[in-house]
Amino acid sequence: MNRRWELPPTLKWENDRLLLIDQTRLPEELVFIECTTPEAVAESIKNMKVRGAPAIGVAAAFGVYLAVKDFRGEKGALSEALDRAATILRDTRPTAHNLFWAINRMMEKARETIKEGVEKVKEALFAEAKKMWEEDVEVNKAIGRNGSQFIKDGANVLTICNAGSLATVWYGTALGIVRSAIEEGKRLRVYACETRPRLQGTLTLFELLKDKIPATLITDFMAGYLMSKGKIDVVITGADRITRNGDVANKIGTYTLAVLAKAHGIPFIIAAPLSTIDMNIARGEDIPIEERDWEEVLFIKGKRIFPEEVEVINPAFDITPANYIGAIVTEKGVCFPPFEESLPLLFSHRR
Numbered sequence: 148m149n150r151r152w153e154l155p156p157t158l159k160w161e162n163d164r165l166l167l168i169d170q171t172r173l174p175e176e177l178v179f180i181e182c183t184t185p186e187a188v189a190e191s192i193k194n195m196k197v198r199g200a201p202a203i204g205v206a207a208a209f210g211v212y213l214a215v216k217d218f219r220g221e222k223g224a225l226s227e228a229l230d231r232a233a234t235i236l237r238d239t240r241p242t243a244h245n246l247f248w249a250i251n252r253m254m255e256k257a258r259e260t261i262k263e264g265v266e267k268v269k270e271a272l273f274a275e276a277k278k279m280w281e282e283d284v285e286v287n288k289a290i291g292r293n294g295s296q297f298i299k300d301g302a303n304v305l306t307i308c309n310a311g312s313l314a315t316v317w318y319g320t321a322l323g324i325v326r327s328a329i330e331e332g333k334r335l336r337v338y339a340c341e342t343r344p345r346l347q348g349t350l351t352l353f354e355l356l357k358d359k360i361p362a363t364l365i366t367d368f369m370a371g372y373l374m375s376k377g378k379i380d381v382v383i384t385g386a387d388r389i390t391r392n393g394d395v396a397n398k399i400g401t402y403t404l405a406v407l408a409k410a411h412g413i414p415f416i417i418a419a420p421l422s423t424i425d426m427n428i429a430r431g432e433d434i435p436i437e438e439r440d441w442e443e444v445l446f447i448k449g450k451r452i453f454p455e456e457v458e459v460i461n462p463a464f465d466i467t468p469a470n471y472i473g474a475i476v477t478e479k480g481v482c483f484p485p486f487e488e489s490l491p492l493l494f495s496h497r498r
């Protein structure tokens with residue numbers, strides 16, 4: 148079935164600048180903001196104007212390019228400008244592996260080309276960032292095709308956070324699987340957790356409604372009730388970092404859903420590109436978990452809803468141990484447990 152998906156790409160290069168959908172202004176208004184410096188890109192990542200592991204990776208890649216775009220000077224100063232930009236961009240959000248993967252890939256490209264001169268580095272970095280943008284769309288579509296087998300006709304799919312078009316360049320990972328299943332003619336409904344405290348569920352609802360995909364909003368703790376009533380057939384989420392053994396860092400609340408899914412015999416599926424997999428880390432407990440501002444918990448839409456003296460914690464992500472995960476869907480295929488055997492195979496067939 149041919150379906151037209153309505154959302155524009157989350158980020159794009161236009162008129163010599165990076166344009167990002169400002170996700171802090173959704174769902175009220177869909178507006179793009181301009182970034183012309185690595186600092187502006189870093190600020191947008193930190194404040195979650197652009198968010199979702201693949202999207203922040205590609206945004207950071209353009210951020211690295213912006214450090215050299217108008218550079219005039221010697222190779223040594225160029226390297227310094229690049230190092231400075233990489234540090235600023237790395238220092239934004241610690242959990243999503245795609246951010247570090249993208250910056251490292253850009254820095255590697257700069258190292259490879261610097262002997263050919265400053266202009267060559269600029270050219271190569273622009274080409275590399277554009278390539279990452281294009282690849283991300285293709286990768287998401289492949290994840291969709293590989294993962295649609297987990298959605299049966301008529302299925303109810305539960306998800307958390309936003310692992311959709313808005314979390315990537317376009318199409319999405321978890322929601323890419325949903326889109327792919329619909330393109331195959333399957334009927335389905337997505338149950339979207341609101342995802343306190345940042346309410347990324349509003350983003351998921353925004354994109355599902357825009358694309359006329361049947362969707363139901365639930366508060367985070369309704370998930371167990373729905374599962375106990377037989378209302379959920381499969382849970383599909385994205386990932387921010389996957390370790391060698393298949394442990395997964397994803398939005399806070401994901402672990403709760405995985406435990407509940409196991410208790411109810413419901414498949415729990417992770418959708419993520421290879422750029423989310425960190426083969427340098429053995430176990431989930433070694434993943435740095437971002438702790439965000441308390442105000443995100445204390446305030447809703449600018450209004451304080453808890454007393455001032457209250458103590459808060461605000462971890463943005465949690466770790467789902469591999470033994471709760473039924474499959475990890477990537478662009479190169481589906482990995483099943485034991486993941487310490489299946490994940491390395493994805494990399495051994497790479498160029």
Ligand code: MRU
Binds near residue numbers: 200347
């Ligand atoms: O804090 P966020 O909104 O950046 O968190 C995003 C998620 O947890 C997503 O599930 C993950 O990045 C995968 S997005 C395809």
